[in-house]
Amino acid sequence: MAFYVVQFLTGLASAASLFLVASGLSIIFGVTRIVNFAHGAFYMIGAYIAFTLTERFSGAFGFWGGVVAAALAVALIGVLVEMVLLRRIYHAPELFQLLGTFGLTLIVEDLVVLIWGPDDLVGRRAPGFKGAVDFFGQNIPSYDLFLIVLGPVVLGILWLLFQRTRWGVLVRAATQDRDMVAALGVNQKWLFTSVFAVGVFLAALGGALQIPRDAVHHAMDLRIIVEVFVVVVIGGLGSIVGAFVAAVLVSELNAFGILIFPKISIILVFLVMAVVLIVRPWGLFGKPEAAARKTPGLSVNPWRPLTSNERLGSLAALVIAAMLPLFAGNYALTVGSEIAIFVIFAISLHFLMSVGGLASFGHAAYFGLGAYGVAFLAKMAGLPMIVCLLLGPLLGCMGAAVFGFFAVQLSGVYFAMLTLAFAQIVWSIAFQWVSVTGGDNGILGVWPASWAASPSHFYWLALGVAALVTIALRIAVFSPFGYALRATRDSVLRSEAVGINAKRIQWTAFVIAGTTAGIGGALFAYLKGSVFPDNLGISLSVDALVMVLLGGVETVSGGVVGAIVYKALNIWLVSQTDLSKLVLGGFIVLIVVVFPKGIVGMLEILAQRRRKSSPPGSSLLAKPIESAE
Amino acid sequence: MSVAPPLLAVEGLTKSYGGIHAVRGVSFSLRSGEILALIGPNGAGKSTCFDMLNGQNQPDTGRVCLLGEETTGKKPRDIWRMGVGRTFQITATFATMTVRENVQVALISHGKQLYNLWGSAPNVDCAEAGRLLELVGMGGYADRPCGELAYGDLKRLELAIALANQPKLLLMDEPTAGMAPRERVELMRLTAQIAKEKSIGVLFTEHDMDVVFEHADRIIVLNRGTLIAEGSPAEVRGNPQVQAIYLGEGLLYEGGHHEGASA
Ligand SMILES: Nc1ncnc2c1ncn2[C@@H]1O[C@H](COP(=O)(O)OP(=O)(O)OP(=O)(O)O)[C@@H](O)[C@H]1O
Numbered sequence: 001m002a003f004y005v006v007q008f009l010t011g012l013a014s015a016a017s018l019f020l021v022a023s024g025l026s027i028i029f030g031v032t033r034i035v036n037f038a039h040g041a042f043y044m045i046g047a048y049i050a051f052t053l054t055e056r057f058s059g060a061f062g063f064w065g066g067v068v069a070a071a072l073a074v075a076l077i078g079v080l081v082e083m084v085l086l087r088r089i090y091h092a093p094e095l096f097q098l099l100g101t102f103g104l105t106l107i108v109e110d111l112v113v114l115i116w117g118p119d120d121l122v123g124r125r126a127p128g129f130k131g132a133v134d135f136f137g138q139n140i141p142s143y144d145l146f147l148i149v150l151g152p153v154v155l156g157i158l159w160l161l162f163q164r165t166r167w168g169v170l171v172r173a174a175t176q177d178r179d180m181v182a183a184l185g186v187n188q189k190w191l192f193t194s195v196f197a198v199g200v201f202l203a204a205l206g207g208a209l210q211i212p213r214d215a216v217h218h219a220m221d222l223r224i225i226v227e228v229f230v231v232v233v234i235g236g237l238g239s240i241v242g243a244f245v246a247a248v249l250v251s252e253l254n255a256f257g258i259l260i261f262p263k264i265s266i267i268l269v270f271l272v273m274a275v276v277l278i279v280r281p282w283g284l285f286g287k288p289e290a291a292a293r294k295t296p297g298l299s300v301n302p303w304r305p306l307t308s309n310e311r312l313g314s315l316a317a318l319v320i321a322a323m324l325p326l327f328a329g330n331y332a333l334t335v336g337s338e339i340a341i342f343v344i345f346a347i348s349l350h351f352l353m354s355v356g357g358l359a360s361f362g363h364a365a366y367f368g369l370g371a372y373g374v375a376f377l378a379k380m381a382g383l384p385m386i387v388c389l390l391l392g393p394l395l396g397c398m399g400a401a402v403f404g405f406f407a408v409q410l411s412g413v414y415f416a417m418l419t420l421a422f423a424q425i426v427w428s429i430a431f432q433w434v435s436v437t438g439g440d441n442g443i444l445g446v447w448p449a450s451w452a453a454s455p456s457h458f459y460w461l462a463l464g465v466a467a468l469v470t471i472a473l474r475i476a477v478f479s480p481f482g483y484a485l486r487a488t489r490d491s492v493l494r495s496e497a498v499g500i501n502a503k504r505i506q507w508t509a510f511v512i513a514g515t516t517a518g519i520g521g522a523l524f525a526y527l528k529g530s531v532f533p534d535n536l537g538i539s540l541s542v543d544a545l546v547m548v549l550l551g552g553v554e555t556v557s558g559g560v561v562g563a564i565v566y567k568a569l570n571i572w573l574v575s576q577t578d579l580s581k582l583v584l585g586g587f588i589v590l591i592v593v594v595f596p597k598g599i600v601g602m603l604e605i606l607a608q609r610r611r612k613s614s615p616p617g618s619s620l621l622a623k624p625i626e627s628a629e
Numbered sequence: 630m631s632v633a634p635p636l637l638a639v640e641g642l643t644k645s646y647g648g649i650h651a652v653r654g655v656s657f658s659l660r661s662g663e664i665l666a667l668i669g670p671n672g673a674g675k676s677t678c679f680d681m682l683n684g685q686n687q688p689d690t691g692r693v694c695l696l697g698e699e700t701t702g703k704k705p706r707d708i709w710r711m712g713v714g715r716t717f718q719i720t721a722t723f724a725t726m727t728v729r730e731n732v733q734v735a736l737i738s739h740g741k742q743l744y745n746l747w748g749s750a751p752n753v754d755c756a757e758a759g760r761l762l763e764l765v766g767m768g769g770y771a772d773r774p775c776g777e778l779a780y781g782d783l784k785r786l787e788l789a790i791a792l793a794n795q796p797k798l799l800l801m802d803e804p805t806a807g808m809a810p811r812e813r814v815e816l817m818r819l820t821a822q823i824a825k826e827k828s829i830g831v832l833f834t835e836h837d838m839d840v841v842f843e844h845a846d847r848i849i850v851l852n853r854g855t856l857i858a859e860g861s862p863a864e865v866r867g868n869p870q871v872q873a874i875y876l877g878e879g880l881l882y883e884g885g886h887h888e889g890a891s892a
């Protein structure tokens with residue numbers, strides 16, 4: 001019995017930090033409507049700076065002063081970030097905001113390693129809370145008791161802040177009514193900045209307070225942000241009480257999940273989240289959002305199929321690509337195969353995002369499932385390569401069918417978060433179910449059959465499949481189904497009013513995208529000869545998002561171009577510098593801020609300008625209507 | 630010998646939001662080919678009625694029958710398939726698609742081609758879409774992105790979309806809002822002509838009384854959720870209660886019309 005009480009108290013203590021970070025995210029979202037992916041990064045910097053300060057200054061004052069000073073310093077960084085970056089993207093589609101702040105996260109990850117090194121840092125114990133309290137023979141660290149008290153205290157302070165100060169009244173008003181914010185005029189800027197500062201302060205404080213409990217390391221940002229997403233989604237974005245309740249719920253689920261289901265402890269939390277989202281899509285304490293903002297929808301360029309000239313051009317590009325083995329070496333061919341595979345992966349997400357308006361943040365799940373599907377079939381059933389390639393993607397298809405069914409019940413940020421959570425579930429299974437998946441060690445020895453073994457043969461295989469998939473998806477975009485999918489993206493109301501079952505159309509698109517990603521994953525398993533949990537991890541999902549955005553989310557061929565450019569750049573960068581995340585993150589921020597239409601989108605604008613400056617006679621009769629290529 | 634059921638029969642529709650009785654006990658019917666105007670001041674409950682007729686919203690009590698078949702509880706998409714087209718007070722169209730594509734989507738849906746992944750959509754029902762657009766006077770705009778249209782043109786496009794499934798019943802919520810007076814008359818004349826030709830029943834709301842009196846066969850008047858008058862344009866025009874409302878004295882009728890108060 002005592003053991004369970006202690007376990008419960010440990011859960012409560014973990015809830016404190018989680019609540020701090022989650023409430024910060026929630027407050028920021030409530031006012032600015034930005035889902036701040038970088039919140040985990042601020043949490044991490046808070047921990048690192050607190051580590052440095054508490055090492056440098058001794059004594060109780062050194063410790064507690066260091067913790068608070070660290071949080072304040074990070075809040076200042078937050079203000080800078082808000083003024084320089086966020087102010088430029090408040091009006092961008094929410095997808096761009098998530099990505100911009102994700103880029104920031106990547107930058108921070110490299111900076112932290114640059115400054116503090118790659119090793120885990122173990123911080124000081126808190127003065128006054130070094131011991132443990134005996135509870136019927138079980139030890140409870142007294143620092144845990146401090147945290148247990150701290151959680152409700154912070155909740156109380158925030159409550160007072162929102163109920164009793166003018167600033168709090170403004171924040172609440174802005175959270176409830178968006179138009180109110182606009183009516184604030186000049187004050188709005190500073191309200192946003194101050195809200196962001198407070199949110200970041202809370203995140204950094206949460207990080208700083210963790211140092212006596214946990215080692216500080218450079219991957220703590222991603223771990224916390226996924227948990228925080230889960231908390232705010234369960235509690236309801238924008239609700240602080242919701243964040244508190246959900247933080248406790250999630251922490252207790254973690255604490256007891258380990259005891260009850262040691263193998264699938266991580267999954268438990270995500271299952272609860274999925275259930276909450278389906279029963280109450282806006283969270284336990286949240287309010288239903290007004291219709292979600294459209295995800296792409298920046299432009300009104302109509303889409304049209306390629307003209308015959310453009311088709312010839314594409315064919316010529318394909319023929320040139322197919323001649324690569326005539327003059328390139330094995331390394332270049334392997335890189336070429338990888339790029340071709342990522343083209344498949346990127347266009348599968350592009351189809352879902354651009355045509356369907358559904359920005360999945362966990363698309364790698366289906367890529368990875370395809371890869372594992374192949375590995376299972378090849379290693380366990382010993383099937384020949386061609387059969388594995390055909391059947392392996394079906395695992396991606398099945399995953400997409402199950403998860404997609406739930407995900408399409410939601411839209412916008414909630415869709416993004418649910419897909420992310422599902423991807424994490426799949427990742428956890430791959431990671432924890434060691435007897436089947438090999439866990440972290442993966443499944444090795446998935447080698448291609450002899451007919452595809454040479455780099456040039458494999459390259460031709462990958463290129464051929466990529467070309468086929470590209471053509472098939474293009475046909476789908478301009479098929480009646482493609483029109484219906486675009487219709488559901490533009491207006492669910494109108495779609496339903498003309499007999500379209502919007503959710504079923506979106507679900508179908510999700511399955512198509514998942515299966516296609518699975519095809520990419522299947523080839524990837526053979527290219528690498530092995531499968532790892534990383535093949536369905538968050539960073540791969542984000543790679544896909546970046547490829548789509550880089551190419552241009554509002555275009556038809558953006559996925560192809562984005563994948564080629566991004567993957568080539570990425571491979572080259574990793575070979576050139578140790579700071580690839582820094583460069584990549586900077587690159588993402590740059591796309592989001594100055595280049596939101598992507599490469600193909602920019603080309604279209606240039607082509608448009610050229611046409612506009614052509615002889616005036618033609619444009620006098622009718623305003624030419626531009627098309628997206 | 631049984632009488633054929635009316636195109637639309639509405640019985641005792643009621644809907645409240647918290648304490649607000651948006652619609653209470655509304656009953657009326659509509660014959661094929663008939664043009665029925667539903668009028669009433671702002672907030673009278675007209676749009677709420679429309680929403681309950683096409684399944685966008687479910688009534689608390691009451692029922693709606695289309696040609697004798699109950700539609701209450703059905704989804705908008707199923708009611709559409711039964712032959713009910715609708716335009717919205719705040720237009721809902723597919724903003725990033727062209728005007729023609731907007732109509733094509735409705736035609737594709739009507740032709741049950743929604744899950745066709747292989748056909749070439751730009752060519753599907755292209756001529757039919759063009760014909761519908763010509764019909765509502767939007768032929769010249771077919772290749773424009775719908776997001777660029779003026780409000781009045783969007784209303785016309787919505788009419789073309791609503792006609793795509795050869796409806797038996799058209800529900801038009803303020804079809805002429807945002808148009809110039811001459812355009813309004815033209816659009817309603819066109820609607821009336823189509824309705825008579827194809828024997829479509831039309832229920833519409835409108836704030837411009839000239840348009841209403843000129844084109845409606847019959848008028849029903851809604852005030853604070855309750856039907857207070859019904860009859861030919863001449864009858865409604867002469868009704869003192871209606872006159873009172875439109876003179877801005879609607880407040881007199883707190884609690885419905887049963888008290889029979891008049892100005
Ligand atoms: N979703 C809702 N929640 C709460 N109240 C609502 C809702 N929808 C409508 N109402 C209320 O119901 C009443 C009727 O609204 P409705 O939109 O049907 O009026 P209307 O006759 O169409 O007005 P208008 O001429 O302005 O379009 C109004 O008082 C409105 O505030």
Ligand SMILES: [Mg+2]
Pocket residue numbers: 675676677718802
């Ligand atoms: Mg209305």
